[in-house]
Amino acid sequence: MGLVLGFAILVGVVIGLVVTAVTGGLAVVITIRGAKRRLYVWRVVAVVAAIFVGVLAILVQHYANRPVRPGSDYDIVTENFFVSGFGYSATPGIAAFVAALVSLRCPKRPLADTRESNT
Numbered sequence: 001m002g003l004v005l006g007f008a009i010l011v012g013v014v015i016g017l018v019v020t021a022v023t024g025g026l027a028v029v030i031t032i033r034g035a036k037r038r039l040y041v042w043r044v045v046a047v048v049a050a051i052f053v054g055v056l057a058i059l060v061q062h063y064a065n066r067p068v069r070p071g072s073d074y075d076i077v078t079e080n081f082f083v084s085g086f087g088y089s090a091t092p093g094i095a096a097f098v099a100a101l102v103s104l105r106c107p108k109r110p111l112a113d114t115r116e117s118n119t
Helices: 002-037 041-061 074-105
Strands: none
Touching: 002 041, 002 074, 041 074
16 A cells, blocks of 8 residues: 555655656746846745745644544545645745746846936
8 A cells, every 4th residue: 555655655745846847847947038128037036936835845744634543544544645735846836936926927128228317
């Protein structure tokens, strides 16, 4: 039964890593494009991602798994392991994506031709 439970964690982690790769890739694209047009994008992304990773990790840790009787209820244990593996491995990508979306609220860069010259 231990192999089945280990496989449940592995499947959850693999699916979570796919989610992290997709959302993390989108976050990088949004951040790079936003940094060209907006101020303070990288700072905002770094701070928000760090905060959100912590918050999501705490939420995954305190997710209310269904109780299990020892020696039985392996279907519930398998589901609990899958959810934990998925949650922990999807957390960084989701946090990066949320941080990239928050960075869209940063102020825009001033246009080069609208600045007054002191010369």
